[in-house]
Amino acid sequence: MSWFALSGSIEQGLAYGVLALGVYLTFRVLQFADLTVDGSFPLGAAVAATLIVSGTSPIVAILVAFFAGMLAGAVTGLMHTKMRIAGLLASILTMTALYSVNLRIMGRPNVPLLRQPTLFTNLSDWGFNHPLQALIVFGVLVVVVKLGIDWFLSTEIGLAMRATGDNPAMIRSLGVDTDGMIVLGLAFSNGLVALAGAMMAQYQGYADVGMGLGTIITGLASVILGHALIRPSTVFRATLGAVIGAVLYRLAIYFALGAGFAPTDLRIVTAAIVVLALAGPALKERFSSRKGPTDQELDALTQASPSGTVSGSAATAGKEGM
Amino acid sequence: MLVLEKVTKTFPVGGGSVKVAVNRVDLTIEKGQFVTVIGSNGAGKSTLLNLIAGRYLPDRGRIVLDGVDITRWSEHRRARFIGRVFQDPLQGTAASMTIEENLSMAERRGQRRTLARGVTRSGRSRYRELLAPLGLGLESRLQSEVGLLSGGQRQSLSLIMATMTRPSLLLLDEHTAALDPKTAKQVLDLTTRIVGEYGLTTLMVTHNLEHALRIGDRTIMMHEGGVVLDLSGPERTRMTVQDLLQEFTRVRGADLLDDRLLLT
Numbered sequence: 001m002s003w004f005a006l007s008g009s010i011e012q013g014l015a016y017g018v019l020a021l022g023v024y025l026t027f028r029v030l031q032f033a034d035l036t037v038d039g040s041f042p043l044g045a046a047v048a049a050t051l052i053v054s055g056t057s058p059i060v061a062i063l064v065a066f067f068a069g070m071l072a073g074a075v076t077g078l079m080h081t082k083m084r085i086a087g088l089l090a091s092i093l094t095m096t097a098l099y100s101v102n103l104r105i106m107g108r109p110n111v112p113l114l115r116q117p118t119l120f121t122n123l124s125d126w127g128f129n130h131p132l133q134a135l136i137v138f139g140v141l142v143v144v145v146k147l148g149i150d151w152f153l154s155t156e157i158g159l160a161m162r163a164t165g166d167n168p169a170m171i172r173s174l175g176v177d178t179d180g181m182i183v184l185g186l187a188f189s190n191g192l193v194a195l196a197g198a199m200m201a202q203y204q205g206y207a208d209v210g211m212g213l214g215t216i217i218t219g220l221a222s223v224i225l226g227h228a229l230i231r232p233s234t235v236f237r238a239t240l241g242a243v244i245g246a247v248l249y250r251l252a253i254y255f256a257l258g259a260g261f262a263p264t265d266l267r268i269v270t271a272a273i274v275v276l277a278l279a280g281p282a283l284k285e286r287f288s289s290r291k292g293p294t295d296q297e298l299d300a301l302t303q304a305s306p307s308g309t310v311s312g313s314a315a316t317a318g319k320e321g322m
Numbered sequence: 323m324l325v326l327e328k329v330t331k332t333f334p335v336g337g338g339s340v341k342v343a344v345n346r347v348d349l350t351i352e353k354g355q356f357v358t359v360i361g362s363n364g365a366g367k368s369t370l371l372n373l374i375a376g377r378y379l380p381d382r383g384r385i386v387l388d389g390v391d392i393t394r395w396s397e398h399r400r401a402r403f404i405g406r407v408f409q410d411p412l413q414g415t416a417a418s419m420t421i422e423e424n425l426s427m428a429e430r431r432g433q434r435r436t437l438a439r440g441v442t443r444s445g446r447s448r449y450r451e452l453l454a455p456l457g458l459g460l461e462s463r464l465q466s467e468v469g470l471l472s473g474g475q476r477q478s479l480s481l482i483m484a485t486m487t488r489p490s491l492l493l494l495d496e497h498t499a500a501l502d503p504k505t506a507k508q509v510l511d512l513t514t515r516i517v518g519e520y521g522l523t524t525l526m527v528t529h530n531l532e533h534a535l536r537i538g539d540r541t542i543m544m545h546e547g548g549v550v551l552d553l554s555g556p557e558r559t560r561m562t563v564q565d566l567l568q569e570f571t572r573v574r575g576a577d578l579l580d581d582r583l584l585l586t
């Protein structure tokens with residue numbers, strides 16, 4: 001455990017922040033549990049790595065990876081909206097299919113990027129060669145994506161997308177094609193996840209067909225963790241929470257490894273964290289020791305408002321009764 | 323003007339048989355007319371409104387709004403011309419979004435949505451003007467989440483959202499049924515005020531016969547998917563709730579008779 005490893009965790013956390021923002025879009029905004037990301041993350045990596053190896057500039061490779069991810073998301077969206085396949089199942093189907101697609105793209109299970117130009121070597125060549133280079137690159141990227149999403153979700157289309165997750169019948173009755181919104185949101189989300197995959201491949205120096213396993217859990221854990229710490233009362237806070245959650249999640253793993261957990265145990269730890277966080281409200285209700293106010297408490301409460309709560313609320317009912 | 327021609331809708335009910343929810347309804351509603359719709363549970367009132375709004379497509383028949391045949395139009399395409407308020411106050415608004423965001427979405431009803439800012443400064447001042455007359459103090463809470471509002475506040479907001487673009491047709495399906503009597507009256511008063519002010523063509527389903535007769539200028543009664551009574555003008559003015567109840571029993575009585583015939 002060293003500063004080197006710690007900063008590596010933060011770098012990865014920021015990269016996974018982009019992933020978490022993508023998952024936020026589907027899981028929180030559209031209320032759609034999208035497992036496509038387990039396929040679109042390695043898809044982004046595969047596309048970027050393959051293009052780079054064949055001589056394409058890393059920046060172009062990243063952009064193409066983004067569009068490839070969008071396509072994958074759109075496939076899930078179209079299966080769900082036009083073929084009426086349940087969302088979770090549609091996304092599992094795409095994820096499964098993407099495994100073959102990714103192998104086809106790479107032509108083998110692993111594409112190393114050793115001695116290949118990457119975004120990072122490019123930046124070094126252009127004179128930006130700093131020990132914190134990766135940290136800064138990922139930091140800037142995640143901030144730009146976060147602010148971009150904040151902006152998008154405040155536009156007319158963005159509001160319609162949020163309403164599609166919140167109350168589809170209502171926003172349809174206002175003239176919005178909710179099917180279109182779901183496809184768009186899934187495409188956008190998976191584009192971001194593929195972008196994260198493309199960045200990750202260049203950061204770690206290879207693309208691997210197995211690198212997507214558990215992507216959705218990482219994303220969910222980040223979003224849930226972040227929102228447990230920062231109440232997502234506004235879009236700004238919600239996206240901030242997703243990013244912070246991603247970094248904290250990586251740090252938690254770093255410390256878990258330091259504490260002697262085997263890397264192979266991490267997934268069950270993560271799964272347990274997600275289960276606990278999701279079950280939190282239900283567990284709290286069930287095991288809450290509070291059995292309601294006591295007689296004394298009720299007396300104190302009613303004495304506090306001499307007119308009595310009942311007549312008090314009736315008095316305000318005229319003004320705010322609706 | 324809304325014209326329905328032989329509009330029919332059936333639902334499969336298992337065992338290969340179907341339920342005829344709306345049965346060859348012919349109905350013409352003039353521009354600016356305010357029609358109240360009554361009928362017992364399962365008479366087909368909601369289904370009729372859903373057919374008009376495009377939630378379901380009819381099995382048969384035609385729906386023409388202001389001269390345009392919209393029979394096969396999708397729900398979101400018709401929404402440009404049709405405002406709706408549902409029975410459940412939770413249905414008409416997006417709970418996790420703010421009052422101003424909800425209003426701005428409603429203001430873009432049926433229009434192309436762009437990447438322009440949803441809530442603008444000029445929009446805010448329009449929303450304040452729209453909300454102030456409600457006397458609910460909503461105009462000073464534009465940035466509150468709608469989920470924090472009471473049922474009546476949400477329903478009032480839904481009504482504003484359904485009418486702010488002055489749609490060609492307003493559909494109200496028991497939109498005060500889930501509210502306490504006092505709040506229901508306030509929302510109903512708001513309804514008649516807005517409909518009157520904008521001259522909206524309106525269909526309002528209600529279970530309150532008093533309201534059905536006193537509000538609006540025409541009353542239709544549905545039974546078993548058909549329109550069995552259509553009152554307007556002096557005939558409607560003379561009608562009392564008592565008379566209406568008798569009409570109810572009359573159509574139900576026919577049922578009983580049918581049942582008896584079937585049994586023998």
Ligand SMILES: Nc1ncnc2c1ncn2[C@@H]1O[C@H](COP(=O)(O)OP(=O)(O)OP(=O)(O)O)[C@@H](O)[C@H]1O
Nearest residue numbers: 333334341343361362363364365366367368369370
């Ligand atoms: N989606 C559906 N699937 C199957 N049957 C349906 C569906 N919607 C309505 N029905 C049936 O169609 C008939 C008419 O229902 P509808 O909801 O239109 O009645 P209503 O007049 O609105 O009644 P209420 O006063 O109880 O709201 C009922 O028998 C109902 O069970």
Ligand SMILES: [Mg+2]
Nearest residue numbers: 367368369495
């Ligand atoms: Mg009904």
